[in-house]
Amino acid sequence: MITISNILSLRPLKLSDAESIAKYANNKNVWINLTDMFPHPYYVNDAVSFINSQKDINPPQVFAIIYKIKAVGTVGLSISSENKELCVDLGYWIGEKFWNKGIMTQVIKEMLKFGFKTYKTVDCISAYVFTYNKASIRILEKAEFVRDNKMNKSISKGGEKKELYYYKISRKQV
Numbered sequence: 001m002i003t004i005s006n007i008l009s010l011r012p013l014k015l016s017d018a019e020s021i022a023k024y025a026n027n028k029n030v031w032i033n034l035t036d037m038f039p040h041p042y043y044v045n046d047a048v049s050f051i052n053s054q055k056d057i058n059p060p061q062v063f064a065i066i067y068k069i070k071a072v073g074t075v076g077l078s079i080s081s082e083n084k085e086l087c088v089d090l091g092y093w094i095g096e097k098f099w100n101k102g103i104m105t106q107v108i109k110e111m112l113k114f115g116f117k118t119y120k121t122v123d124c125i126s127a128y129v130f131t132y133n134k135a136s137i138r139i140l141e142k143a144e145f146v147r148d149n150k151m152n153k154s155i156s157k158g159g160e161k162k163e164l165y166y167y168k169i170s171r172k173q174v
């Protein structure tokens with residue numbers, strides 16, 4: 001459990017979070033900013049499968065974002081045994097009802113501390129962000145991630161080609 005404030009914390013996902021996660025994930029304005037691996041529509045069963053996929057990973061890599069008493073989003077690092085020494089990806093989303101309250105700004109700060117402290121061989125944390133996702137670009141830049149334009153790429157999103165910026169932050173910056 002990572003306590004951020006008296007109303008905000010991070011903890012491993014529980015099956016009892018599935019309904020709340022599905023409620024906030026099932027939103028096109030959330031989905032449009034994530035890769036197509038994030039389902040839309042997003043059903044309770046999608047949340048159950050995702051939560052089950054994480055349950056044996058220790059230390060945890062994905063956390064529920066708990067605002068007041070409920071899970072309103074997730075944040076996680078993709079760390080596999082193959083990429084332990086490379087840059088690992090940070091992914092995050094939060095329910096639209098909770099946007100622009102400064103929540104993810106605080107969450108990212110804590111995840112950087114957690115990631116570098118827990119995974120000693122990780123030297124860099126990265127994030128791909130759609131070029132139209134101004135809020136996410138803003139929070140990455142506020143957290144001192146730096147854009148590496150050589151790594152930008154485009155992918156198919158909802159059947160259309162979309163551009164992504166690549167941001168990264170190294171251990172020595174945190």
Ligand SMILES: CC(C)(COP(=O)(O)OP(=O)(O)OC[C@H]1O[C@@H](n2cnc3c(N)ncnc32)[C@H](O)[C@@H]1OP(=O)(O)O)[C@@H](O)C(=O)NCCC(=O)NCCS
Nearest residue numbers: 030033092093094099100101102103104105134135136138
């Ligand atoms: C991106 C996201 C995580 C931001 O979370 P959040 O808790 O609302 O973020 P914060 O409130 O901490 O910060 C948002 C910042 O973006 C700014 N912002 C919001 N909309 C903006 C816009 N259209 N243009 C420019 N800045 C914008 C806010 O003003 C704020 O900056 P400030 O603190 O300087 O005022 C959230 O919108 C979300 O979950 N979106 C859908 C999923 C997603 O995009 N995931 C990231 C994929 S890379």
